[in-house]
Amino acid sequence: MAKLLQQRWVGNVDGGALSRRDRGSGVYRAYLPDPLAGRPIMLASETAADVADAEVAIARLDAEAKALVETETLSRLLLRAEAIASSRIEGLEIGARRLLRAEAARELEGEPSDVTAAEVLANIDAMAVATSANGPGEAVTEDALLEIHRRLLTGTRLAQHAGQLREEQNWIGGSSFNPCSAEFVPPPPEYVPELMRDLIDFCNRDDLPAVAQAAIAHAQFETIHPFADGNGRTGRALIHVVLRRRGAVERVVAPVSLILATWSDSYIDGLNRFRHIGRADSRQAVDDLNTWVARFAAACARAAGDATLFEAKAMELEQSWRARLAPVRANSALDLLLGKLVGAPILTVSTAASLTDRSFPAANTAVERLVAAGILRQLSVGRRNRVFESPEVISAFTALERRLASPGGDTRISAPERPVPRRPAR
Structure with missing residues (x-):
C-alpha cells in the first residue's frame, strides 16, 4: 500500500554561509509507491479510447514516414527534437540551429566548445540508445536503462554518478540543501533496487495497451527517481524503450517530450495524481491513474499528428x-x-x-x-x-x-508555453 514515510534529516551545523534554515535538521516525508506487480490496472472506457487513438496516430506516423520520406532521415530529426525537448523540461534550453552547429563542430573538432550544446548532444546520444536498445518482443533490462543514463551523464559535472542507482536521498523543489520543504521526496535509497526490479518486470508485460504501459512505466520511474541526476531525461527515454519493445514503433520517434514540455502543468499534475496514498484499487487511485494515462495518450496523439505534418x-x-x-x-x-x-x-x-x-x-x-x-x-x-x-x-x-x-498547435492563436525560435522571415 502506497504511503508516506516520515524521515529525519540531519543538517550540517558547520554549513558556513548557508542560512539557518538550509543547514538545519528537520522532518520530511518520502513517498513509497506500490509496486506494479499485481497492481490492478483498470482503464475506463474513455481512457481506453484515448489510448487506442494514440496508438493509431503513432502507427500512422511510423507507416507514413516509411512511405513518404526515408525513415532514418525523419527519425534523426525527430530524435533531435525530442532530445532538445527533454532537456528543456529540466531547464537546459538550446535552439535547434545552435545545436546543429555544435554537432558539426563535434564532427570536425572532436568536441564542441559550447558546453550547453555538448550536454544536449549527450542527451541525443542517450535517446539514440533508447530507440535502438531493444527490438519488438525483446526484454527491457536494467542494464539498458543504466547505459542510457551513463551516456547522459558522461562528460558532465555529475559523471561519477553515471549509470549508477542513487545511494542518497534526493528530492524535487524546495531547498537545494535539504528535503524538508521539498515539493516531492522519492523513496529512500534502500527501496530503489527492488522498486527498479519491479518496474523492469512491468515493462516486460504484454497484457496492457502499449501507450498505457509506457505512461505507467514513465510515471513510476519518475516517482522512484532512481538516479542522482538525469531522471527526467532517462524517464522520457524509457517511453520509447517500452513502445519499441511492444512493436508500436519501429524507427520513428514521436516527439512526446515536446508536448509534455508544452503541457508542463498538466504533466506535473498528472504525475502527482498517479502518486496515490493508500490502496491501489481505491476509487480515487483508479480515477487518478486514468487521468494520468489519458493525458499521456493525448500527448502521444498530438505529438504524432504534428510530426506527421x-x-x-x-x-x-x-x-x-x-x-x-x-x-x-x-x-x-x-x-x-x-x-x-x-x-x-x-x-x-x-x-x-x-x-x-x-x-x-x-x-x-x-x-x-x-x-x-x-x-x-x-x-x-x-x-x-x-x-x-x-x-x-x-x-x-x-x-x-x-x-x-503552442497548447493549441499554432503560436499565432495560442502563445508558446516555453521558449521557441522566432518565426522564420519570409
Whole structure:
C-alpha cells in the first residue's frame, strides 16, 4: 500500500554561509509507491479510447514516414527534437540551429566548445540508445536503462554518478540543501533496487495497451527517481524503450517530450495524481491513474499528428529540390543526398560522403550543386572544414518546434508555453 514515510534529516551545523534554515535538521516525508506487480490496472472506457487513438496516430506516423520520406532521415530529426525537448523540461534550453552547429563542430573538432550544446548532444546520444536498445518482443533490462543514463551523464559535472542507482536521498523543489520543504521526496535509497526490479518486470508485460504501459512505466520511474541526476531525461527515454519493445514503433520517434514540455502543468499534475496514498484499487487511485494515462495518450496523439505534418513538409521540400535540380541521375551522390538532407540540415562534405556512401569528390560535387541551387549555403570560410546549412529545413523544423510549443498547435492563436525560435522571415 502506497504511503508516506516520515524521515529525519540531519543538517550540517558547520554549513558556513548557508542560512539557518538550509543547514538545519528537520522532518520530511518520502513517498513509497506500490509496486506494479499485481497492481490492478483498470482503464475506463474513455481512457481506453484515448489510448487506442494514440496508438493509431503513432502507427500512422511510423507507416507514413516509411512511405513518404526515408525513415532514418525523419527519425534523426525527430530524435533531435525530442532530445532538445527533454532537456528543456529540466531547464537546459538550446535552439535547434545552435545545436546543429555544435554537432558539426563535434564532427570536425572532436568536441564542441559550447558546453550547453555538448550536454544536449549527450542527451541525443542517450535517446539514440533508447530507440535502438531493444527490438519488438525483446526484454527491457536494467542494464539498458543504466547505459542510457551513463551516456547522459558522461562528460558532465555529475559523471561519477553515471549509470549508477542513487545511494542518497534526493528530492524535487524546495531547498537545494535539504528535503524538508521539498515539493516531492522519492523513496529512500534502500527501496530503489527492488522498486527498479519491479518496474523492469512491468515493462516486460504484454497484457496492457502499449501507450498505457509506457505512461505507467514513465510515471513510476519518475516517482522512484532512481538516479542522482538525469531522471527526467532517462524517464522520457524509457517511453520509447517500452513502445519499441511492444512493436508500436519501429524507427520513428514521436516527439512526446515536446508536448509534455508544452503541457508542463498538466504533466506535473498528472504525475502527482498517479502518486496515490493508500490502496491501489481505491476509487480515487483508479480515477487518478486514468487521468494520468489519458493525458499521456493525448500527448502521444498530438505529438504524432504534428510530426506527421512535418513529415509531409519534408517530402514537399525534397520534391521542390529535385525540380530545381532536374535532371538528377538515379543513385548518384546528389540523388542520395537529397533523400538525406532533411535529417542533416547542417553538414560537411565528409558528412555527405558518409550519408550517401559515396566518395569525397562525388559528395563534394553534390554539395556544390546544392549550394549553386540555393538549397545549401556555406557557413564557414575557406576550402577546408567547410560547413553547410539548409535554411529551408531549419525553417521547417522551427515551424514544427513553434507548433509543438503552442497548447493549441499554432503560436499565432495560442502563445508558446516555453521558449521557441522566432518565426522564420519570409
